[in-house]
Amino acid sequence: MLLNWDEITDVVVIGSGFAGLSAAIEANNADASVIILEKMNAPGGNSIISDGGIAAAGTEMQKKLGIDDSPDLMYRDMLKAGLSLNYPELVRQVTEKSNEVLQWSIDYLGVEYMDRIDIFGGHSVPRCYTPVGVSGSAIIKRQLKKLDEMRIKVRTRAYFKSFIRDSKGEITGVLVCDDYSHKHAESGIEKRIGIKKGIVLATGGFGSDVNFRSTQDPRLTLNIDTTNKPFATAEALKEALKINAMPVQLSHIQLGPWGTPDEKGYGVGARFSDYIVFPYGIVVEPDSGRRIVNELADRKTISDAILNIGHPCVGIADAKAVETTGWDIRPCLEKDIVKQFDRLQELASCYGISSDDLNITIEKYNGYVENKMDEEFGKQILPEASPISTPPYCGIRTWPKVHHTMGGVQINTRAQVIDINQKPIPRLYAAGEVTGGIHGACRLGSCAVTECLVFGRIAGLNATTETTSKVSK
Amino acid sequence: MLLNWDEITDVVVIGSGFAGLSAAIEANNADASVIILEKMNAPGGNSIISDGGIAAAGTEMQKKLGIDDSPDLMYRDMLKAGLSLNYPELVRQVTEKSNEVLQWSIDYLGVEYMDRIDIFGGHSVPRCYTPVGVSGSAIIKRQLKKLDEMRIKVRTRAYFKSFIRDSKGEITGVLVCDDYSHKHAESGIEKRIGIKKGIVLATGGFGSDVNFRSTQDPRLTLNIDTTNKPFATAEALKEALKINAMPVQLSHIQLGPWGTPDEKGYGVGARFSDYIVFPYGIVVEPDSGRRIVNELADRKTISDAILNIGHPCVGIADAKAVETTGWDIRPCLEKDIVKQFDRLQELASCYGISSDDLNITIEKYNGYVENKMDEEFGKQILPEASPISTPPYCGIRTWPKVHHTMGGVQINTRAQVIDINQKPIPRLYAAGEVTGGIHGACRLGSCAVTECLVFGRIAGLNATTETTSKVSK
Numbered sequence: 001m002l003l004n005w006d007e008i009t010d011v012v013v014i015g016s017g018f019a020g021l022s023a024a025i026e027a028n029n030a031d032a033s034v035i036i037l038e039k040m041n042a043p044g045g046n047s048i049i050s051d052g053g054i055a056a057a058g059t060e061m062q063k064k065l066g067i068d069d070s071p072d073l074m075y076r077d078m079l080k081a082g083l084s085l086n087y088p089e090l091v092r093q094v095t096e097k098s099n100e101v102l103q104w105s106i107d108y109l110g111v112e113y114m115d116r117i118d119i120f121g122g123h124s125v126p127r128c129y130t131p132v133g134v135s136g137s138a139i140i141k142r143q144l145k146k147l148d149e150m151r152i153k154v155r156t157r158a159y160f161k162s163f164i165r166d167s168k169g170e171i172t173g174v175l176v177c178d179d180y181s182h183k184h185a186e187s188g189i190e191k192r193i194g195i196k197k198g199i200v201l202a203t204g205g206f207g208s209d210v211n212f213r214s215t216q217d218p219r220l221t222l223n224i225d226t227t228n229k230p231f232a233t234a235e236a237l238k239e240a241l242k243i244n245a246m247p248v249q250l251s252h253i254q255l256g257p258w259g260t261p262d263e264k265g266y267g268v269g270a271r272f273s274d275y276i277v278f279p280y281g282i283v284v285e286p287d288s289g290r291r292i293v294n295e296l297a298d299r300k301t302i303s304d305a306i307l308n309i310g311h312p313c314v315g316i317a318d319a320k321a322v323e324t325t326g327w328d329i330r331p332c333l334e335k336d337i338v339k340q341f342d343r344l345q346e347l348a349s350c351y352g353i354s355s356d357d358l359n360i361t362i363e364k365y366n367g368y369v370e371n372k373m374d375e376e377f378g379k380q381i382l383p384e385a386s387p388i389s390t391p392p393y394c395g396i397r398t399w400p401k402v403h404h405t406m407g408g409v410q411i412n413t414r415a416q417v418i419d420i421n422q423k424p425i426p427r428l429y430a431a432g433e434v435t436g437g438i439h440g441a442c443r444l445g446s447c448a449v450t451e452c453l454v455f456g457r458i459a460g461l462n463a464t465t466e467t468t469s470k471v472s473k
Numbered sequence: 474m475l476l477n478w479d480e481i482t483d484v485v486v487i488g489s490g491f492a493g494l495s496a497a498i499e500a501n502n503a504d505a506s507v508i509i510l511e512k513m514n515a516p517g518g519n520s521i522i523s524d525g526g527i528a529a530a531g532t533e534m535q536k537k538l539g540i541d542d543s544p545d546l547m548y549r550d551m552l553k554a555g556l557s558l559n560y561p562e563l564v565r566q567v568t569e570k571s572n573e574v575l576q577w578s579i580d581y582l583g584v585e586y587m588d589r590i591d592i593f594g595g596h597s598v599p600r601c602y603t604p605v606g607v608s609g610s611a612i613i614k615r616q617l618k619k620l621d622e623m624r625i626k627v628r629t630r631a632y633f634k635s636f637i638r639d640s641k642g643e644i645t646g647v648l649v650c651d652d653y654s655h656k657h658a659e660s661g662i663e664k665r666i667g668i669k670k671g672i673v674l675a676t677g678g679f680g681s682d683v684n685f686r687s688t689q690d691p692r693l694t695l696n697i698d699t700t701n702k703p704f705a706t707a708e709a710l711k712e713a714l715k716i717n718a719m720p721v722q723l724s725h726i727q728l729g730p731w732g733t734p735d736e737k738g739y740g741v742g743a744r745f746s747d748y749i750v751f752p753y754g755i756v757v758e759p760d761s762g763r764r765i766v767n768e769l770a771d772r773k774t775i776s777d778a779i780l781n782i783g784h785p786c787v788g789i790a791d792a793k794a795v796e797t798t799g800w801d802i803r804p805c806l807e808k809d810i811v812k813q814f815d816r817l818q819e820l821a822s823c824y825g826i827s828s829d830d831l832n833i834t835i836e837k838y839n840g841y842v843e844n845k846m847d848e849e850f851g852k853q854i855l856p857e858a859s860p861i862s863t864p865p866y867c868g869i870r871t872w873p874k875v876h877h878t879m880g881g882v883q884i885n886t887r888a889q890v891i892d893i894n895q896k897p898i899p900r901l902y903a904a905g906e907v908t909g910g911i912h913g914a915c916r917l918g919s920c921a922v923t924e925c926l927v928f929g930r931i932a933g934l935n936a937t938t939e940t941t942s943k944v945s946k
Contacts, residue, residue, distance in 0.1 A: 084781065085724065087691050211895055215719055215883055218560050218910070238893045244715055246688055249724040251558065251880070308557065407724070410688055420711045422684055437691070 005173060005194035009035045011463045012174055012193060013200045014236060016154045017045030018136070018449055019432030020202030021143035022456025023463070028150045030464040032197055036147075036154045039180055039231065043154040044140045046204050046232050046433075049266065052136035053118070053128045053446040054453070056102035057095055061117055062127065069125045071095040078447060081122040082406075082440020085249060090438045093413050094447070094454050101453040102129060109142040120445035121298070128446040136449070157181065159188055160203070162239050163428075171243070171427045174199065182231060198427045198463030201417065202456060205405035205433035206234035207253070213402060216251035219307055226402040227256055227266040237434055240409050244419045245428070248436030250407035254443055257302035259401030261312050262337050269337040269396055273315050276325050276394075278302070280385055281317030282365050283398060285309050289348075289357025291365065294377035300442060303400035312399040314351045316362075320390040329394070340392040347393045362388050404443050408436035415459035429463045431455035478646060478667035482508045484936045485647055485666055486673045487709060489627045490518030491609070491922055492905030493675035494616035495929030496936070501623045503937040505670055509620075509627045512653055512704065516627040517613045519677050519705050519906075522739065525609035526591070526601045526919040527926070529575035530568055534590055535600065542598045544568040551920060554595040555879075555913020558722060562886050563911045567920070567927050574926040575602060582615040593918035594771070601919040609922070630654065632661055633676070635712050636901075644716070644900045647672065655704055671900045671936030674890065675929060676709035678878035678906035680726070685711070686875060689724040692780055699875035700729055700739040710907055713882050717892045718901070721909030723880035727916055730775035732874030734785050735810050742810040742869055746788050749798050749867075751775070753858055754790030755838050756871060758782050762821070762830025764838065767850035773915060776873035785872040787824045789835075793863040802867070813865040820866045835861050877916050881909035888932035902936045904928035 010032035013024045020036060021043075027034045038045070057074035074095040079086050105111040112132045119126040131138035144154070159180035164173040173195050177188030206212050207228035213220045226232070241247055256266075258273035277283065278295040283306070285292050292313060293305035306313050322329055332338035341347040344362065348355040366387035368374040374381060409417050409430050416424035432452045439447065483505035486497045493509060494516075500507045511518070530547035547568040552559050578584040585605045592599040604611035617627070632653035637646040646668050650661030679685050680701035686693045699705070714720055729739075731746035750756065751768040756779070758765050765786060766778035779786050795802055805811035814820040817835065821828040839860035841847040847854060882890050882903050889897035905925045912920065 083777065084692055085690055212893075215721055215891075215895070217558055219557055241714070241720075241893055242717055247714075247720045247723065248688055250720065251722040251724060304556065418688075420685075420714055422688070 004192065006191045008194040008196060009033045010195070010197040011035070011200065011460070012037060012195055013202060013460070014160045014174070015045055015202035015204060015432070016043035017047035017202065017204055017432060018139060018452035019456035019459070020045070020200065021140065021147065022453050023200040023202055023431060023460030024152060025143065025146055025150070026457045026460030027200070027464050028152060030461055032464040034152055035193060036152065037158040037160055037176060038154050038156045039159040040182060041156055043144060043156060044137065046229050047136045047452065048140050049229060050136035050449065051134050052131040052139050052449060054102055054105070054449040055123065055127050055444070055446040056098040056129060056450060057127050059099050059102060059127075061129070065117060067117065067125050067127070069127055071098065073124055074098060074127065077122060077124050078439065078444055081442045081444045083442065085252070085440030087437035089413050090411070093458070094438060094451050097454045098450045101450060101457065105139060105142070105453065109139070109146055111139050111142050122444045139449070157188070160236055160239070161190070163243055164192060165243070171195070171199065171425070195427065198429055198466045200459045200463050201236060201240060201409070201428065201430040201434055202432045202459070203236035203434045205232050205408070206237060207232045207402040207405055209233040212238070213253055213405065216407070217253050220253060220402055224255075224400065224402055225259060225261065225264060227259070228402065237408060240417065240428070240430070243425065245417050245425060246410035246420045246422070248407055248410045249440070250436065252406040252441050253402060254299060254404040254406060255303035255400040256403040257299055257306060257398065257400050259399055260337055260397050261399040262397055263335065267337065268331045268335055271327065272329055272332045272338050272396055273398055275327055276317045276321050276329070277315035277396065279382055280321035280324060281315060281388060282361070284314045284316060284353065284358065284361060286314055286351050286353045289353045289361050291361060291376065294374070294379040296379050298442070306398060306400055312397040314353065315396045315398045316347065316388065317394050318388045318390045319392055320386050321388070322394065324384055324386070332396070338394050338396045340394055342391050344393055347395045351395055351397070404448065405433060406436065406439045406441065406443055408434045410437060411435045411455070414462050415455050416462070427466050429459035431459040477665065479664045481667040481669060482506045483668070483670040484508070484673065484933070485510065485668055486675060486933070487633045487647070488518055488675035488677060488905070489516035490520035490675060490677055490905060491612060491925035492929035492932070493518070493673065494613065494620065495926050496673040496675055496904060496933030497625060498616065498619055498623070499930045499933035500673070500937050501625060503934055505937040507625055508666060509625065510631040510633055510649060511627050511629045512632040513655060514629055516617060516629060517610065519702050520609045520925065521613050522702060523609035523922065524607050525604040525612050525922060527575055527578070527922040528596065528600050528917070528919040529571040529602060529923060530600050532572050532575060534602070538590060540590065540598050540600070542600055544571065546597055547571060547600065550595060550597050551912065551917055554915045554917045556915065558725070558913030560910035563884070566886050566931070567911060567924050570927045571923045574923060574930065578612060578615070578926065582612070582619055584612050584615050595917045612922070630661070633709055633712070634663070636716055637665060638716065644668070644672065644898070668900065671902055671939045673932045673936050674709060674713060674882070674901065674903040674907055675905050675932070676907045678705050678881070679707035679710060680705045680875040680878055682706040686726055686878065689880070690726050693726060693875055697728075697873065697875055698732060698734065698737060700732070701875065710881060713890065713901070713903070716898065718890050718898060719883035719893045719895070721880055721883045722913070723909065725879040725914050726875060727772060727877040727879060728776035728873040729876040730772055730779060730871065730873050732872055733810055733870050734872040735870055736808065740810065741804045741808055744800065745802055745805045745811050745869055746871055748800055749790045749794050749802070750788035750869065752855055753794035753797060754788060754861065755834070757787045757789060757826065757831065757834060759787055759824050759826045762826045762834050764834060764849065767847070767852040769852050771915070779871060779873055785870040787826065788869045788871045789820065789861065790867050791861045791863045792865055793859050794861070795867065797857055797859070805869070811867050811869045813867055815864050817866055820868045824868055824870070877921065878906060879909065879912045879914065879916055881907045883910060884908045884928070887935050888928050889935070900939050902932035904932040
């Protein structure tokens with residue numbers, strides 16, 4: 001049967017976040033014609049709402065500041081966080097190319113970074129560079145500008161429906177819905193795009209896909225919100241599984257313990273919990289008035305502790321804690337996410353905690369702070385920590401949110417998608433959150449942007465190297 | 474196209490372990506014709522080498538002994554061990570039917586159990602019943618006897634190759650290799666079996682499938698042995714994935730920290746490590762001569778600690794420890810798995826540990842035992858523990874082994890296999906280790922047998938209830 005294509009191109013990139021746009025740029029630079037498909041009304045995917053921080057090791061900036069770092073140290077940090085479930089050879093790629101892609105984003109894309117290097121939990125040294133504006137959109141904009149110069153426009157409202165395969169099962173094209181509206185599941189006009197070289201799957205994670213994510217972690221029902229945009233769903237990943245892509249570590253889903261049920265998405269409360277409550281305050285279960293966890297434990301430990309309670313807990317910090325951190329909490333107060341009280345009794349009453357129980361808990365905790373030793377949960381009492389005793393007292397309801405899906409399709413170092421029999425699927429490449437194995441059990445902050453740029457570029461370049469296809473008009 | 478079948482039956486059961494045989498019995502009892510396929514030369518699968526211990530809650534035997542237990546308590550134990558990744562409704566089934574299947578195995582199958590109830594790690598109360606002979610073969614034999622009475626023979630050397638589907642994608646039969654030899658991958662004669670009612674997939678776990686398991690946990694290369702038989706591989710699971718069964722929690726693979734590299738399989742050394750070294754001795758890293766972990770931590774913690782070292786460690790216990798436990802270690806000594814030494818110095822030299830380092834470690838540890846407080850790793854010092862000071866001293870090399878694969882295909886409470894779009898796959902049922910979600914992140918000892926009997930029976934019965942098929946001769 002001769003297939004009739006509506007259109008033919010060398011490379012199709014599905015998704016327009018960090019990974020997809022990187023792939024498109026490299027495919028174009030390798031002289032391939034490129035079509036970028038984006039199901040939403042605007043490009044950028046979930047990348048655009050990230051803070052854009054990128055981790056890189058052994059950089060010029062680090063050397064200037066006397067920070068001793070190396071790809072090998074970053075590799076070891078990622079494996080430690082990932083509980084060694086990471087694919088070692090993929091982590092090597094990410095870490096060894098981390099400096100190169102940071103520099104590429106500066107020199108080639110023109111991204112401007114703030115004049116600082118931050119350290120986040122799990123990293124041994126400061127190695128996170130944040131774009132001016134503290135937003136992933138800074139990188140996306142520059143990528144779109146570069147693509148504009150190449151005369152490549154992201155096709156928005158173009159929904160990837162399925163792979164088209166020939167009688168031997170080999171991919172020859174994609175079925176797309178043009179003029180798709182995410183508000184109407186079955187909308188749009190079907191179109192068949194034939195592919196002469198390769199496809200790059202860069203469709204992101206499935207943090208917002210309640211059905212899919214709860215098959216892997218049954219706790220993650222509708223009761224759990226996500227920091228992701230609502231379109232972070234699994235349909236493209238499922239299409240890859242349908243053609244026998246190997247699923248890798250799908251059940252490793254990262255929750256942010258700093259979520260609050262009182263606002264949707266990432267919101268403004270997360271920083272209050274993460275930077276003020278966890279290091280300098282406490283998290284209390286309202287029924288008992290007791291602490292439930294080492295508030296400085298890793299994300300998974302804190303999230304699991306709160307989920308095990310079964311209902312939101314209350315994060316508490318005093319004015320001294322706010323002052324110590326220097327954070328401006330007005331946005332949280334204005335939105336009523338964080339509430340202030342002159343007396344602990346009022347805070348207790350507002351959150352349904354017995355005032356006596358809360359007093360006992362805080363007295364105990366203050367003792368730990370004074371003795372620099374948390375006898376209950378072994379929390380590290382920071383040098384600048386002080387007892388919770390300075391009004392006004394701040395409260396926030398805490399309930400974890402799905403933040404990142406570590407699992408996805410298996411890829412090799414060439415970004416080829418691998419099937420369940422461990423063979424590359426001809427012409428299919430993938431990069432970014434849709435892939436699995438790079439972060440293992442737990443992703444470190446700011447490593448996702450690095451991963452997307454490194455493997456996006458690899459996927460885009462390699463997708464152009466497939467042997468000429470059998471696509472016929 | 475009219476399909477030509479070599480044979481037609483109501484129900485095909487693939488696999489002849491606890492789950493498969495239970496399914497076949499129930500299918501027959503529901504008046505269905507049944508064919509059981511087994512790829513190996515003999516029936517019993519991996520079940521036959523288990524110790525056959527079955528967990529059940531709220532039993533007559535418990536009541537007699539005054540043990541206060543309930544399905545709900547067992548449910549909570551399983552969820553706690555599984556880190557709440559368990560599918561709650563499936564765990565409810567297992568725990569609520571646990572007493573029923575134990576009784577079924579006694580009354581209906583005629584299995585005889587020892588006159589004792591044991592408690593294993595993670596269970597709140599004693600609830601494990603062990604067949605006379607301490608072997609799963611006791612149950613398998615009784616199941617085979619029952620099937621013999623039903624005139625159903627397990628077809629050995631019958632290798633399940635793939636599902637046969639009609640033009641709509643619906644399963645109509647299975648492709649099987651008859652006269653298959655596991656020594657020759659492509660051996661046997663192809664045969665098409667048409668199915669009038671349903672299929673039960675009961676093909677076990679993939680603990681011996683190095684390729685497949687290492688995609689989910691890249692540490693589990695050929696360097697890691699398994700307690701499973703060599704045929705515990707993923708090919709049937711992969712066939713299910715090919716027809717879009719939803720993969721669940723494949724990356725949760727349980728390692729036994731009590732493995733030793735000095736023998737294949739489960740062997741005789743496991744009990745020495747588990748019952749003598751871990752509670753009353755220490756595990757030492759040979760290069761430093763230091764302990765590396767709380768030896769009474771859970772399986773995952775100890776296994777991960779040893780794997781992180783990257784080479785085998787040494788388990789050490791003295792004559793007093795052996796005496797305290799009452800275990801007969803002669804089988805370990807005869808096979809040279811455990812070595813005895815009159816002096817610690819000789820032990821150190823044999824395992825390449827610096828004698829001085831080892832002395833320091835043991836002196837420290839003995840201090841912890843005397844003070845009933847392990848200041849390094851927080852190990853619980855048992856009341857009957859004593860310092861390591863009574864010769865002869867015993868040593869064993871420790872290196873974890875793959876023991877159980879918690880992940881597999883998704884099923885619902887009816888044992889129907891669920892596809893990636895969360896719809897049951899018509900006519901396909903599954904039970905036992907090939908399914909995922911019951912044990913979550915970690916399986917408790919003796920719960921697997923319960924699971925196999927409960928869901929094997931459910932799958933077998935329900936496979937007979939499918940509407941009449943479109944199979945034509």
